[in-house]
Structure formats: C-alpha cells, structure tokens
Amino acid sequence: MRLPIPWKKRRLSPFSCTNHLLFSSSNPTRLITMLSSPPPPPSSNSLASTHLQSSPQNHQLTSILDQCKTMKELKQIHSQMIRTGLIRSPLERRRLLSFCCTHQSGDMDYARLLFDEIPNPDLFDWNSMIRGHSNRHSPDAAVLVYVEMLARGFVPDDYTLPFLLKAFTRDAAVGLGDELHAHALKFGLSSNAHVRNALIRMYSTSGEIDTARELFERSSKRDAVMWNAMISGYNRSKQFVESLKLFEGMVQATVTPTPVTYILVLSACARLKDLEYGARIHGIIKESRMLPNSKLENVLIDMYAECGDMDEAWRLFEGMKVQDVISWTAVVAGFANSGEIDRARMLFDRMPERDSVSWTAMIDGYVQASRFKEALEVFRAMQFANVRPDEFTMVGVLTACAQLGALGVGEWIRVYMERNKIKIDIFVGNALIDMYSKCGSVERALEIFNLMHRRDKFTWTAIIMGLAVNGCEEEALDLFSKMLGTSVRPDEITYIGVLSACTHAGLVEEGRELFSSMINMHGIMPNVTHYGCLVDLLGRAGHLREALETINNMPMKPNSTVWGALLGACRIHRDVEMAELAAKHLLELEPENSAAYMLLSNIYAKCHKWDEVRKVRQMIMDRGIRKTPGCSLIEVNGEVHEFVAGDRSHPGSDEIYSKLEEMSKELKCAGYVPDTSEVFLDVGEEEKENAIYWHSEKLAIAFGLISSQSGVAIRVVKNLRMCFDCHSAIKFVSQVYSREIVVRDRTRFHHFRGGLCSCNDYW
C-alpha cells in the first residue's frame, strides 16, 4: 500500500501554517496550546491509539522521517503524526527532536517547542537539546539548557559535557570553563576520555594551554585522539614549536599517529614555514601508505605553498583526484604570497567555486602586492557574487582603504559590518583604528579604540601611532602612559609611535627620556629605526650637531633612514655643509634614491647655490636616476581617483584645470605668493610657477572642490613629502574656500583649517 501524502500539497505544519487542516487559527499561541492538548481520538474505540501506532500508515510515517531533509518536510510529518496520534509515542517524538538538533537544517526554536511537549524529558532529550545548540554554535543557549537541566534535578553524564563544551567560544570558555571542569570532577566524569578531550579543547580555546597540558599529563591512558587534542591545542595557541615537540613525544610513546595527527603537524610546519620538517612528514606519510585523504592533501599543498615551494604545491594540486575549494584557495594564496599575483588571479578566475576564504585570499594578495585599488575591486566582485564576507575579509579590505586613504569606503565597511552583524573582533578593531588613522580621522579611530573591550599591543600601537601622525602628540603620549598601566607591554613598534609623537611636537627632552626608558624599563634594545627617530627628533628641533653625534655613536651601521632624517633636518634648517655629508652617506647606501638627490638640490636651491643645483641635476642625468613621480589620491563617492603632476588623463580634466586657474587667482588675491624655491628645473620664474602649479595634490584638491559639497572635508593621500609651496597654497585654500583639507604625505598628516595647518609648519 502506498501512503497518500496529502500534506505535501496542503503545507501542514502545526507551528506555522495557516489554512490548516487541523488548526484554523492563525494565532501561533493558540496553535501551541492546541498542540499540547491530546489530538482528537480517531474513533470512539478506546484501543484506537495503540492500533494507530502500529498501523502500516504510521510505519510509513516513521520511514519517511528517516528520509526527511528539511524543516518543511519535518513539519509536515509532525502534523501528520499529530493527526494519526503517533506523536504520543515517546520514541517518535524523540526522533523529531533529534532531527531538529542534529540535522544541518535543524531549527532549535522548533526543537524547543517539541521538547516542551515531552512530559518527562530524560537525560537523552536534554543532551539532544544541548547538542543542538552546540551544533548551531550558540554556547549561551546551550549553557541555559544545561542550567535548566541541573535545576530540574538531572545530573550530567559522559555525553552532556562534551556536547556542551563543544559549543564554547573563547568568551564562554573564559567565563565558565573552570566551573564546568568542577562539574566534571563533582559528577565523577573526569576520567572519561571524551570529557577529558573536551576539557583540553576548552582550555586551549580560552588560552589556558598550560591547564590543558596538565590535564593531558595527568591522564593515565593517552590514546591518539588525546595526543591530537593536545597538539591541536598548541596549534590553536599558535605555539607551533610545542606542537612539533608533542608530536615527537607521541612517536616516542609509540602511539601511532593518525591522519589527523599529520594534518595538525603539517599545519604547524606551514605556520612555522619549516619546509624541511614538513617534507619529512610528507615522506613518512608516503611510507605509511595511508589512504588518500583530501584534507591531508590540502594541508600538504598549503604547507608547501606557505613555505614557498610552489612547484611541489602545484604538483600535488594537479595530482589530486578532486580539488575542492580549499585546495584551490591554497594554491591561489600560495602564488599570491610568492609574488605571482597575476598568476594567482588567473587561477582564481578559473575556480569552480569560491568561498569567503578564497575571496579573502585574493584580496589579501592584492594588498600584499600594494595593488590596493584592485583589492577593493575584488571586494566589490565578491559582493556581486553574493558571498558573505567575514572578519578576515574586512581586515584585508580595511587595510586597502587605509593605504588608499579611502575613508568613504572604510566608513561604508563599518556600516556594512553593523548591518550584517559581522563582529568587531580585535583584528577588525585594530584594522579599523589603523584605517581611520591613516585616513586622518582621529576622532573615529579613538571611538573604535574606546569601544574595544579587549586591546592588545597592536591596538595600543595603532592608536598611539595614529594620534602621533595626526598632530595629537600630547594625546598619543597620554595614551602611552595609560598603556603602561595595563598588562599590555609596549614593543619596539610602539616606541616608534611615541618617539615620532615627540618628533612631531618637537618634544626633545621627552623623546630623549623615552628613548632611554625603552632600554631601562622595558629591555627593548633600540634598533636602527629608533635611532632614525632620535636623529629626526634632534635634527628637526635644530640640534643638528647632536643628531650627527648620535649617528656617529650608534652601535650599528646607520642606514638610509637615519641619514635621510638628518638630510631632512638640514633642509629645514638650511645647513648646506651637513646636508652634503648626509647626502654623501645616503647615496653611498642607495645610489638610486631619487628623494636624496631631490632633497639635496632643494637645499642648494633654497640657499641659491645654483651651480650646485646644476651639478646634482647632472649627476641624476648621468646616473639615469628616475624621480619617483609625485602622486595624489582622492576618494569621491567610493571611487579612488589618482593624479600625477600635470596629469590630463582624468575625464574631468578640463574642468579641473579651469578650477585650478580660478583657485590660483583667488589665492593670490588672498595674499598667496608661489614659493618656487624648491623647484628643481633650471627655467624661468614663470615656468617654475607652472611646475608647482600642477603638483598632483593641487589637482586632487581642485577635483575635490568640484566634486564634493561645501563643508565636506577634502582628503588627499600623497606618496611623497609635500613641498613648501603646496603646503602654503593649501593653507590658503582652506581659508578662501572654508574647507577642511587633510593631506597625508609620506611622513605625517596635515590638517588644514582656516589658513592654518596642524603641523604648525613643522614637518
């Protein structure tokens, strides 16, 4: 007999359907109430229900439940069970509940409704509910059920804690881990291997890897799974050397590694970029004749790719029977990281399927290759492809925004994250701070900083650095002392932030003190970059002699940054003699450094040493040095526009140039005098004026004035240091057009407002 399936057409669902055979009410509360009362008896026969439960019809219902795939089908079956009375069988009810708790498409709200219908739920039912919440990654809900279960007098068994602990995220583990461990002891479950492994996992999730290790050490019997759990814990804590040590311990203890062991160990090798160890493991796997396993193959590909052996990674990839999205992503990321970004892109375009990890890998590839605009384009394509970005994606995209100074896109990302409930974890938070800082929006950077409840040294360093380069030096130093009051220790990068705060504010004494506190208080040995900061600090403040002495007394060989800092200081203080010395050293180190020639010739030009200017220019010609072209970026309506000096490639060029002309007139009326002292060309005054007139930042600002509403700040990112003339011209623009203008140049930010600059002309 074939069971008619009328419910397929009638959409019977006891909890959610309207126009229902059984329930005509559309009020869900009423439906639930009705459900809790026994269904109408099928006949007046008192034996009817027993009869029904074993009827062929019900038998068929049961077997349909086995094939059930979706909640919709489940609800139909459920309706039918109510109609036939089968629902009164505890076994069948439990099967419905099981589906909701274990199936991929299971619905825990529905599970709860079913659960509440069970007159006397037993431990199995409670475990199912906890397991269901775990599967849905809802630790809070799982804990609530567990608490309820205890309150109703149940005692957890071997299954309860593993199910519960599996849901635990870091926060849950930190908050409740110890208590649950205590429960395991109290209820005599701690010797169970499943419970122990769950606890090991939980402790390593909460960062208490040593407690996990203690549990591991105190276990009398350690099977391969327990070794794996412990190795996995070290991987999770990023202690990859420990992972490998433990693996060796496992081999010594003659426990046979499983495929999972090798996956874990190879993953550790990949992170350590230990090709030799990884290849050795590969050899062992080959010898062991382990069955082909796609996860193992993927991690092998990844290991070779991470270690830079793309030939081997590619060979393995091609040798795979079926490459899945992870295999593809591993080779795409591998090529991107080894500098073959275009090859990575070609493969990426050929991928049969792309998930958020693949898209993120491609975005990160472009970021690493400094091709930030392409990174944003890929992100756009990702949205177009309807793939949901996650925290990892956001970090890559925000980094691209930061580099481009694309505040608009960055802001958009933040709103997007809010709307799509992408959480601001510590990585995203740090990236947001960095983005806002690099886009010149310190207020927003501080806002993010203040709402982050966990802060690591990168968080502090990002905000300190952000404040330092944006003209908020006092605040930067203030936050640095706050940081010292926390458990987070500054590192060498943090010190670069505080030292540059001192440099920009001209706080020589504070800078000197911080420099020594770095060594005395935190045991951080200053590296060549710190000396560069110190030289910069002293030099800018006019202590050129002391700066030179610092260089001469450095414990290491000064690099180009150090000599560059001195040369920059000579430019400010017009010291030709020392400039020559600094330039000589700098060019010995980097004969191709075009900025050095520029600085030197600028200094000569400023001091009217035209013969010398000519000599430098000759040198540049003879040596075939190419000046890095000045380039300015400005973002308008989510699109980044790029300008180089004298650029006419922009579609709105005509308009931009006429705006520029208008600006020039207005500025001159307001008292602006072009400063051609840094013009490198040996030409007449008029041509010199033209040369600076066309500087890329001026083009970008003219474009900004045309294409944005009045009152909106104009933000420009420049790849080189701003020249004196642009700096003075922009001050006038900010006054004449009543606009806030923010320019990020190579070394810092300039916030122009009402004719003044935040750098106080000290840069």
Add this chain to the structure above:
DNA sequence: GTAGGGTTAG
C-alpha cells in the same frame, strides 16, 4: 540510543 582529534585567511 548520542561522543572525542582535523585542512584554507587577519
């Protein structure tokens, strides 16, 4: 009658 360890990215 339910379980344990696993691959990709910041």
